[in-house]
Amino acid sequence: MSWEIVQGARNIVFVGESGCGKTELAINCALAIKARLEAASEEYSEAARRVTLLDMDQSKPSFRSRDARKAVEEGGVELVFGDQLMEAPIIPPGIKKRLSDPQGINVLDVGGNEIGAVNMGQFEEFFNGDDTIVYFVVSPYRLLSLDGAHIRTMMEAVEAFSRLKDFRLIGNPNLGEYTDAEAVLEGWEMIQSRLGELDIPCDIIAVSEWLADLELPETAKHRLTIRRYLQYP
Numbered sequence: 001m002s003w004e005i006v007q008g009a010r011n012i013v014f015v016g017e018s019g020c021g022k023t024e025l026a027i028n029c030a031l032a033i034k035a036r037l038e039a040a041s042e043e044y045s046e047a048a049r050r051v052t053l054l055d056m057d058q059s060k061p062s063f064r065s066r067d068a069r070k071a072v073e074e075g076g077v078e079l080v081f082g083d084q085l086m087e088a089p090i091i092p093p094g095i096k097k098r099l100s101d102p103q104g105i106n107v108l109d110v111g112g113n114e115i116g117a118v119n120m121g122q123f124e125e126f127f128n129g130d131d132t133i134v135y136f137v138v139s140p141y142r143l144l145s146l147d148g149a150h151i152r153t154m155m156e157a158v159e160a161f162s163r164l165k166d167f168r169l170i171g172n173p174n175l176g177e178y179t180d181a182e183a184v185l186e187g188w189e190m191i192q193s194r195l196g197e198l199d200i201p202c203d204i205i206a207v208s209e210w211l212a213d214l215e216l217p218e219t220a221k222h223r224l225t226i227r228r229y230l231q232y233p
Contacts, residue, residue, distance in 0.1 A: 003032040005204065005222050009133040011099065011126065013108045015117065015158050017144045023170040025137060025206060026053060026109035027068050027229050031075040033105055038076065041072075049103040054095060055081035056119050057111040068229035077107075099126040110162065117161035124163045136167040138202065140190035141175060141183075148197030169195065169202035170224065175222035179208050185217070192219055 006012050014022040014031055034051040037044055053072055054182020071077045080094060098106055111122055120127075127134070136155060144150045159165060171180075188205055196200050203221040207214060212225050 003029060003036070003224065006033065008111060008131070010102075010131040011106045011107075011108065011133070012125065013110060013120075013132065013134045014163060015110045015134065015162065015164065015167075017142050018152050019110075019142050020137040020139040021143070021174050021206065021226075022135075022137040023057065023109050024226055024230060025135070025170065025224065026107050027072060028224070028226050030077045030107040031074065033107070034076045037105075045103070047101075047103045050078070050101075051076070051100050052078045052080055052104060052106050054098065054106055054108045054110055055079065067195070071108060071229050092140070095123065096126075117158045117164075119222070120162035120164060133165050134164045135170050135204075136192055137170045137172050137196060137206075138185045138195070139172045139174060140194065142175070144155055145194070148194045151194055152198055168204070169200060170204045170206055171202050171220075172195060172206040174206065174208065174226075181211060181214050184208075184211060184214060188217065188220060 004028065012026075012033075014026045014029070016022045030051055030053040034049070037051065039050040041049065048223045060148060069079055080098065092149060098104060108120075110117065126132070136158070138145050138151060144154050155167060159167075171188055171191040173184045173191065184205075184207060191202060204224065205220040205222070206224045206226050207216070209225050209227050216223060
């Protein structure tokens with residue numbers, strides 16, 4: 001798994017259109033980082049091995065990081081979230097404390113619309129340094145990613161409301177349990193075509209674990225193998 005792409009970062013933020021798969025990516029990322037740190041336990045203190053998954057998604061009542069709480073906590077990752085009250089942007093407790101911690105690593109799952117993005121603006125001071133990576137997740141099968149213009153509009157809206165900048169892109173050609181090799185390869189080509197209209201590079205692809213051996217195009221330089229943790233109807 002190429003989660004080495006986040007090495008050196010202390011804050012890893014996942015944003016994107018609702019339903020693009022950022023929650024599964026955030027869960028997988030947090031668990032992979034924790035496993036890597038534990039494997040190298042002699043190199044890191046206990047504090048430096050602390051990984052927190054911050055569920056910032058207040059935009060919908062389902063498919064959130066907190067819905068995989070058991071798996072996340074069993075993997076040694078601390079899960080932080082606030083109570084859901086309709087679509088009110090309630091901030092989870094202790095966010096600033098964790099973002100201020102110079103040792104721990106934070107993975108943030110941010111809501112997929114203006115409500116989710118606007119929550120991030122008040123923490124702008126923590127995300128301006130080189131220790132933050134912001135990943136914008138693109139799924140070619142989602143309504144607001146049907147062409148380059150839609151993707152640009154979504155990126156600009158998230159940037160304006162969240163004040164996050166310098167996005168790196170992850171392509172997630174995923175159709176849930178119906179994802180097969182054809183869906184991944186065709187979806188990746190669609191992503192490349194649509195982002196090509198914007199002159200925005202994307203060389204990171206998320207692939208379901210049952211397709212871990214799928215041969216990918218040369219344009220997909222980094223493969224993120226994803227395990228499903230959320231339960232879908």
